[in-house]
Amino acid sequence: MKKQTITIYDVAREAGVSMATVSRVVNGNPNVKPATRKKVMEVIDKLDYRPNAVARGLASKKTTTVGVIIPDVTNVYFSSLARGIDDVATMYKYNIILANSDGNAQKEVQVLNTLLAKQVDGIIFMGNNLTPELREQINRSRTPVVLAGSVDPENELESVHIDYVAAVKEAVSDLIRRGNERVAFVSGPLSDAINGQYRLEGYKQALKENDLVFDVDLVFETDSNYRAGEMLAPALQAMSASAAYVSDDELAAGVLNGAKDAGVKIPEEFEVVTSNNSKLTEIVRPQMSSITQPLYDIGAVAMRFLTKMMNDEEVEQRTIELPYGFIKRSSTK
Amino acid sequence: MKKQTITIYDVAREAGVSMATVSRVVNGNPNVKPATRKKVMEVIDKLDYRPNAVARGLASKKTTTVGVIIPDVTNVYFSSLARGIDDVATMYKYNIILANSDGNAQKEVQVLNTLLAKQVDGIIFMGNNLTPELREQINRSRTPVVLAGSVDPENELESVHIDYVAAVKEAVSDLIRRGNERVAFVSGPLSDAINGQYRLEGYKQALKENDLVFDVDLVFETDSNYRAGEMLAPALQAMSASAAYVSDDELAAGVLNGAKDAGVKIPEEFEVVTSNNSKLTEIVRPQMSSITQPLYDIGAVAMRFLTKMMNDEEVEQRTIELPYGFIKRSSTK
DNA sequence: CTGTTAGCGCTTTCAT
DNA sequence: ATGAAAGCGCTAACAG
Numbered sequence: 134m135k136k137q138t139i140t141i142y143d144v145a146r147e148a149g150v151s152m153a154t155v156s157r158v159v160n161g162n163p164n165v166k167p168a169t170r171k172k173v174m175e176v177i178d179k180l181d182y183r184p185n186a187v188a189r190g191l192a193s194k195k196t197t198t199v200g201v202i203i204p205d206v207t208n209v210y211f212s213s214l215a216r217g218i219d220d221v222a223t224m225y226k227y228n229i230i231l232a233n234s235d236g237n238a239q240k241e242v243q244v245l246n247t248l249l250a251k252q253v254d255g256i257i258f259m260g261n262n263l264t265p266e267l268r269e270q271i272n273r274s275r276t277p278v279v280l281a282g283s284v285d286p287e288n289e290l291e292s293v294h295i296d297y298v299a300a301v302k303e304a305v306s307d308l309i310r311r312g313n314e315r316v317a318f319v320s321g322p323l324s325d326a327i328n329g330q331y332r333l334e335g336y337k338q339a340l341k342e343n344d345l346v347f348d349v350d351l352v353f354e355t356d357s358n359y360r361a362g363e364m365l366a367p368a369l370q371a372m373s374a375s376a377a378y379v380s381d382d383e384l385a386a387g388v389l390n391g392a393k394d395a396g397v398k399i400p401e402e403f404e405v406v407t408s409n410n411s412k413l414t415e416i417v418r419p420q421m422s423s424i425t426q427p428l429y430d431i432g433a434v435a436m437r438f439l440t441k442m443m444n445d446e447e448v449e450q451r452t453i454e455l456p457y458g459f460i461k462r463s464s465t466k
Numbered sequence: 467m468k469k470q471t472i473t474i475y476d477v478a479r480e481a482g483v484s485m486a487t488v489s490r491v492v493n494g495n496p497n498v499k500p501a502t503r504k505k506v507m508e509v510i511d512k513l514d515y516r517p518n519a520v521a522r523g524l525a526s527k528k529t530t531t532v533g534v535i536i537p538d539v540t541n542v543y544f545s546s547l548a549r550g551i552d553d554v555a556t557m558y559k560y561n562i563i564l565a566n567s568d569g570n571a572q573k574e575v576q577v578l579n580t581l582l583a584k585q586v587d588g589i590i591f592m593g594n595n596l597t598p599e600l601r602e603q604i605n606r607s608r609t610p611v612v613l614a615g616s617v618d619p620e621n622e623l624e625s626v627h628i629d630y631v632a633a634v635k636e637a638v639s640d641l642i643r644r645g646n647e648r649v650a651f652v653s654g655p656l657s658d659a660i661n662g663q664y665r666l667e668g669y670k671q672a673l674k675e676n677d678l679v680f681d682v683d684l685v686f687e688t689d690s691n692y693r694a695g696e697m698l699a700p701a702l703q704a705m706s707a708s709a710a711y712v713s714d715d716e717l718a719a720g721v722l723n724g725a726k727d728a729g730v731k732i733p734e735e736f737e738v739v740t741s742n743n744s745k746l747t748e749i750v751r752p753q754m755s756s757i758t759q760p761l762y763d764i765g766a767v768a769m770r771f772l773t774k775m776m777n778d779e780e781v782e783q784r785t786i787e788l789p790y791g792f793i794k795r796s797s798t799k
Numbered sequence: 800c801t802g803t804t805a806g807c808g809c810t811t812t813c814a815t
Numbered sequence: 816a817t818g819a820a821a822g823c824g825c826t827a828a829c830a831g
Binding site for chain 2: 823824825826827
């Protein structure tokens with residue numbers, strides 16, 4: 134498979150200059166006489182020359198590509214972040230290598246390593262379970278990493294996210310104040326810091342603030358998908374929960390449809406509040422009330438943050454908190 | 467930003483062999499005495515050596531990365547394909563550079579060029595509007611390209627997809643046979659071959675086969691998103707359509723919800739059939755009947771196909787057609 | 800089975 | 816403002 138053949142050398146010869154000069158014009162170095170620049174440009178055009186990024190990467194030790202580790206592109210929450218990442222990456226002339234990890238620690242380490250082998254200039258990590266091994270690999274490499282849409286409980290890594298504790302606390306308090314004394318906490322794996330440490334904490338704080346006692350039977354840990362939510366309906370009823378805070382939209386859609394299909398009236402008999410305000414919230418009936426967070430922006434800001442780090446610019450804080458909000462729809466009274 | 471420092475040379479010295487030998491063990495070349503291989507492995511481990519993929523790429527002219535041009539990762543249809551692609555890419559030790567194009571011809575050309583500059587070994591293209599310029603760029607490069615989830619009307623490029631004409635024809639015929647004489651054809655841009663040439667053709671064939679005459683007023687061209695579908699409800703009623711075939715699930719969810727919210731009984735008064743059988747079909751109420759197609763597999767097969775091309779293996783046909791199906795849910799009688 | 804030697808295509812001092 | 820030359824880290828003949 135023969136690939137591109139014409140090199141900087143061909144251009145140089147054809148233009149009657151040295152390759153150094155060609156390199157200069159290609160890289161926008163000002164130290165080139167306009168006339169020669171013009172000449173070189175013409176030849177480049179004529180020969181349809183396209184600089185070999187690999188050679189460039191080897192010589193300059195910069196690949197202008199960043200790695201993006203994502204649990205699953207198929208999940209809108211993550212793909213929204215990814216879209217924000219890609220857009221600003223493009224804006225800054227970077228490309229992204231996208232790798233799915235399924236949130237699996239072993240795959241994450243593996244992927245991280247191949248990304249480093251490919252000499253990416255930086256990495257954006259979406260995941261919520263920073264194992265010690267992963268941390269070590271990250272630290273050993275001198276490659277900048279920023280977390281998007283998740284938090285580092287150890288506060289070692291830079292990250293951008295919202296204040297999950299406060300957001301959930303607010304959402305749950307709202308539910309309680311409206312008379313719900315048994316609010317369920319439905320989430321994906323509690324081993325993920327975002328669920329087990331932040332969201333759950335917000336839930337507990339809301340309880341405490343409203344003089345309610347924490348009942349572990351109201352905590353439902355499951356997979357973050359539609360089916361899992363649907364199947365949760367009976368259990369929720371069994372614990373006589375009258376409302377639920379759910380950590381994921383797809384999961385919430387399942388909870389809602391599961392309850393509804395079982396004849397439960399929503400929101401009269403059961404209220405549900407979800408977390409990501411994705412399109413899904415408007416597609417189900419009744420439409421779901423939700424915490425709102427700027428997913429696209431989280432990705433975009435994370436990438437912007439990374440460009441600064443890659444550029445060795447000083448960054449003020451290692452953590453960027455974006456604002457969250459709340460939108461009332463029909464799944465709550 | 468200092469990156470990894472230890473090179474193949476360090477390993478060679480430390481192990482008391484030549485770099486060629488180290489290269490051999492790294493690449494699994496059998497021509498190495500087990501003892502030396504072992505020794506080298508140990509040193510690699512001890513030094514935590516990780517081959518520089520960029521240097522490798524330059525020397526071998528293979529980057530083990532493929533470019534993936536996608537309209538929008540945020541759309542489940544495409545992200546499902548992407549997931550299939552990434553999984554088999556990983557399986558064959560490739561990484562993917564993911565780039566969003568928004569289906570915009572200009573961006574597509576631009577992205578294609580940067581991908582080629584990065585020396586990707588192959589490209590998977592998702593898009594339905596192969597402009598002449600794009601074709602030319604593709605042809606000029608000697609890089610293999612395969613289309614995933616779309617068809618090349620000119621039949622110049624390799625591709626994997628389902629038989630859109632037959633699938634739509636079947637779905638629409640079904641609608642007609644059940645008594646619907648005014649079936650709407652609702653789709654995204656007709657300029658996309660998949661819609662304007664294939665799906666529409668299937669629709670027309672179904673009409674003809676059932677002795678119905680094609681009425682252009684029943685063709686609704688719009689954006690492929692939820693909101694667009696929702697807003698279509700009045701128009702659909704105005705044309706007194708009693709059923710609709712919709713080219714996209716999100717769009718279909720909008721059509722369905724829009725009609726329902728306007729008081730139309732589904733499926734009694736209005737039936738809808740959609741195209742991709744994504745999760746969405748089960749999340750809306752009533753759940754939607756849909757053409758089924760193996761999205762993940764289309765991506766996976768496309769990537770597998772590409773590995774063969776990159777490997778200069780003979781490929782039987784330039785087009786792979788995967789089977790489609792039909793699932794009856796509650797949005798049709 | 801192992802070592803030597805050229806590059807791969809480009810960036811980057813260092814001279815001039 | 817421009818050129819010469821030395822690599823970047825690795826693969827791939829070619830010897831031996």
